[in-house]
Amino acid sequence: MIKSNSGIRKTDVINRRMFIIGVAKFVVFTGIIARLFSLQINENKKYLTLSDKNRIREWKLPPTRGNIVDYFGNVIAGNLRVYQLHIIPEQVENFNYLLLRLKNLLDLSEKKIAKINKLKSELKPWDSIIVSENLSWSQFVKINNYLYDLVGVKPVMTISRNYPFNDVYTHVLGYVSQPNEEEILANEIVQERFVPGMKIGKIGLEKRLENHLIGTNAIQRYEVNAYGKRINQLEHQKGKQGSKIRLTVDTEIQKACGELLKEKAGSISVMDIYTGDIIAMYSSPSYDPNLFLFGISQDEWQLIRNNPLKPLINKTLTGLYSPGSTIKPIVALSALENNVIDTKFKVKCTGKMELYGQTFHCWKEKGHGWVSLKNAMKQSCDTYFYEVSRLLGVDRLNATAEKFGLGKKVLGEYFENEKKGLFPNTEWKKNNLGRGWVLGETLITGIGQGYIQSTPLQLCMMTAQIANGGYAIKPKIIVDNNPLTLEEAKKSMHNEQLHDSGKKLFKNKNNIKIVQEAIFSSTNERFGTSYRSRIDDPKYQFAGKTGTAQVKRISKRERELDLELEQIPYKDRDHALYVAYGPYINPRYALSIIVEHGGSGSKAAAPIAKKLFKLIIDRHELRNKQPNFEEISI
Amino acid sequence: MYQKDRLNNELTIFQKVKNLDYTLIVSVILLSILSLFVMYSTDGGEILFHTKNHFIKLAVFFPLMIIVAFFNIKFWHNFSYIIYFIIILLLIWVSFFGIKSSGSQRWMDVYLFVLQPSELMKVAIILCLAKYYHRLKIENVNSFTSIIFVLSIISIPIIFVISQPDLGTSILIALSGLIILWLGGVKVKYFIYSFITFLISLPFIISFLKPYQKLRILTFLDPDRDPLGAGYQIIQSKIAIGSGGLDGKGFLKGTQSYLDFLPEKHTDFIFTLFSEEFGFIGSVGLLILYSIIIFRIVRIGSISRSNFARLFCFGYAFAIFIYIFVNLSMVLGLLPIVGSPLPIMSYGGSSMLATMIGFGIVLSAKINHKQIIA
Incomplete structure (x- = not known):
């Protein structure tokens, strides 16, 4: 069979145009490879960082405050190990049942229960609620014994401020307590290092020297998915205790x-x-x-406040x-x-x-x-x-x-x-x-x-x-x-x-x-x-x-x-x-x-x-x- | 020569098997196996829903490709218009009775899986126009009536698809059609004029786009505009690809996909996952595999004696190229996000069915490359 003239011409046209397209394809694929090269080789570091930023989330733990010592090195404001009880709401199956169990185990008051419920509604489900800041050792043991039945409860060992000489240095040192929102916003370092449960200086040197005493947060790194759920722990980075302050006092x-x-x-x-x-x-x-430290009771507070000798006033510096x-x-x-x-x-x-x-x-x-x-x-x-x-x-x-x-x-x-x-x-x-x-x-x-x-x-x-x-x-x-x-x-x-x-x-x-x-x-x-x-x-x-x-x-x-x-x-x-x-x-x-x-x-x-x-x-x-x-x- | 021609019409099954293009088949098999591994990774390293279904579809459609190949290319020539017409009917049917999902109506339930006729149209339009230009005398290629007719052939399915709405597939259908016009010999100046007209009318076209489509274009121009909203997909995709580096994070170790940062990782963004886990080397390897397939199809086209087979092969090779180009450009942040799957790799029955049928017709062209169609 002999092809018609027209058929040959058509084939020529098709082939010629195909060639142009072939060149275009080559150029385009080269462009795509160039783009891949730029993303994966040139900018690899940048995107690796971004990918890590995506998947790694840090959880800050409260920093350990620096000690304050007297001239002879005796600790006058130190840190004590305390036992705390936290609840992580997202892990709890039946919140009311859990509260009932805890109420019996720890003798929690109705008021406290109400407070926990209020906190639960305010916090994110993965944020822990602090049920008790200072458990006694026997309470801590009790909780650990029943832990199998208390899903979502986390007994925590943590560090808390302690003043070994009790009232001797109160007006010099002041004290620490949980900050309110204004106090957090007032200090940039506190704002940066704040985690729930952290305490800051309220008055005295504890307040004045906050930025030196505060210490840095320990950091736990977790891998999280796109929804913020923790998948596994990657690393625990220890924090640095705040500076030690030595006073001239004896x-x-x-x-x-x-x-x-x-x-x-x-x-x-x-x-x-x-x-x-x-x-x-x-x-x-x-x-x-x-x-x-753990929230003063109303009675104790009234006793201090209403004392006619006015213990709250630092007479040495503010008494005229x-x-x-x-x-x-x-x-x-x-x-x-x-x-x-x-x-x-x-x-x-x-x-x-x-x-x-x-x-x-x-x-x-x-x-x-x-x-x-x-x-x-x-x-x-x-x-x-x-x-x-x-x-x-x-x-x-x-x-x-x-x-x-x-x-x-x-x-x-x-x-x-x-x-x-x-x-x-x-x-x-x-x-x-x-x-x-x-x-x-x-x-x-x-x-x-x-x-x-x-x-x-x-x-x-x-x-x-x-x-x-x-x-x-x-x-x-x-x-x-x-x-x-x-x-x-x-x-x-x-x-x-x-x-x-x-x-x-x-x-x-x-x-x-x-x-x-x-x-x-x-x-x-x-x-x-x-x-x-x-x-x-x-x-x-x-x-x-x-x-x-x-x-x-x-x-x-x-x-x-x-x-x-x-x-x-x-x-x-x-x-x-x-x-x-x-x-x-x-x-x-x-x-x-x-x-x-x-x-x-x-x-x-x-x-x-x-x-x-x-x-x-x-x-x-x-x-x-x-x-x-x-x-x-x- | 005469004798061979006669023989060609009566190829035995053994001759057909012998004449199959094994480079293409092996490439497709490799691609299929690769796609199974990637699907296994999207399922988080387990054989779950997507892996299973992808395997079933491969197991059904790969043999279908061989069956299609065993039909004489003449058969496909003869039935081109009818196939085109049937799919138009399906599109009409879908626009009335189709299954709705996430705001668009493009699917019909065909018992085994959910069929998206617009995917089939991507191949049918090539088939239809290849036949048209095969029969058209070269003198008439640039005649007014012919061009109007061809444009109508392209426009009819696009009208249905765009109203589903499905911009991505419409563009792919349009490009698949236009390439046959180009190959058929429509004057270069017409393409240039149309392109200029298109650019001028672009603002008007954009004003007709749906709000979400406009948003996609804006997002493409500046993904950081709304990093947690519209820009999220493209940013996460770039992070995944970029963090893959030279040799990737390793199979099943792509953190972006494993931790659910990647959107649509089974379908349109499958390349992102692949590239994150296998890196630059893997990505280039995949591109080479696709290039072999494209080159092979072009090669089959150029040895075909009939202009129908030639036009179809060239057109289909270009279509495959366009799918890859659009998909990769999208995930690499070079084009706005338009829904377009990556052939064989992406999860999705209709896309795979259409692709396999296309390969089948190409193989048929190979088997019957000496066939002359009057």
């Missing part, structure tokens, strides 16, 4: 402070006069921060008191510095002083007679200081007082609620009260009454700076990487370098000495206000100044009655104050004591100092042996 002294202020409201602060280390800082009464006579060393120093008086200057005390028709009383009704600076300080003669402050004027007094730290925060960076107190001057009154300063106000400021308000820690620092010869110190409560050693501190004070601390606060060194001697006489010479609390052994001998702060104006009738302490209602009793430093030869420590409504400083506060000084000095050698250095990252 637990033995802190504990003693607690004992000494037992059943009293008040505060004791102890400070190293050279390094500014805070040795103790106790506010009484205190409460047990461990109560807050009239310093009373404890301000007198500053008044004397200011007068000496401004050449208003000298040691020979004398005032006749008749028991009261008249000014513009107003009577200003001395605490001693009969009067002290002619008194010089030393005797006036020793016996705390008010009339003398009325006269001196009248001559000095409040503005010059204010300048000296502020130099010594009154009216300013002492540890402001660590305790956000610390109060800065007030030391008035004429300008302050005009700006804040809109009235002119009255001379009478100068007189009562000179004996530490009136507008003047100070925290116990301020008084302690004021005393420390008189004790060290009149140099500024920077108090601190955390041992850090570059502490000022005693030698360095003394050297910088001696050379009058304008180091952070060590700045001199006086014009004439002799003036400090005069004031120191006056304070010494107040404790160690007959008729001194704290003579009865003295220690004669030069090893422990200390110098101190009493103070008695009126909380209400004494009426004429009351003055005549001269009531005993027990006869005055608690709320109206004077605050008892005492500031002191020792040992007198080569002083090292300063303290301030306040007993709220304790009566007179010489009876209620000074005896506490006597007991405390023995301990402080005895601990001194041990403290000296501890390295004053800690490798931490703050």
